[in-house]
Amino acid sequence: MIVIGITGSIGMGKSTAAEMLRDLGIPVHDSDATIHWFLAAKGKGVAAVGEKFPEALKTNADGDQYIDRHILGKIVFADRHRKKELEDILHPLVWAESQRFIDEMKQKGHEIVALDIPLLFETGGEKRVDVTLCVSAPKEIQKERVLARPGMTSEKFDKIVAGQMSDAEKRKQADYVIETGKDFEDVRKQLTVVVEKIRVEKIRPPKM
Helix, strand or coil: CEEEEEECCCCCCHHHHHHHHHHCCCCEEEHHHHHHHHHCCCCCCHHHHHHHCHHHEEECCCCCEEECHHHHHHHHHCCHHHHHHHHHHHHHHHHHHHHHHHHHHHHCCCCEEEEECCCCCCCCHHHHCCEEEEEECCHHHHHHHHHCCCCCCHHHHHHHHHCCCCHHHHHHHCCEEEECCCCHHHHHHHHHHHHHHHHHHCCCCCCC
16 A cells, blocks of 8 residues: 655645545545544543643533633644644644554555645654655745635734745655646646556655
């Protein structure tokens, strides 16, 4: 089985590309969605995160505890040390769940799977996959997309980008780059070509 690691900075179109991979028959594990699940009522991360961040620990109408992601986000957004504490709790859980996903898809006979991981290179995740794919777009398009989101400001956008590995560095480290600055059909064509190369070569392409 070939495992693709798909990544990209905020607003680059990573979720769209991941959905297109699904349309091409490639199962995709969504790390962000998994984290939301871990922090929801009865989630695997509630106890550990709640112990470290009690301000974000809440109880719903059924008496089940969960993590208020809005409160948690405010805490870690303003403090890099606390963000690292949160990542130290969640990242091992996410990797374990992604490995379970890989094993399940392998049993079902899939030849290729993809892991959608926003912090792929930042966390050393490229060592756990066979091929890396960076989704990218011009900065002005990225900013326009992100500022269209509810509650987003230019200041917040700049801070988020400053806290991530640069797009240029991600492009440099990735095996393949998917440009999303044009239309959906163009993105789909690029992904189709890359997937076919991966199917045929079955190995990481040589770095230029």
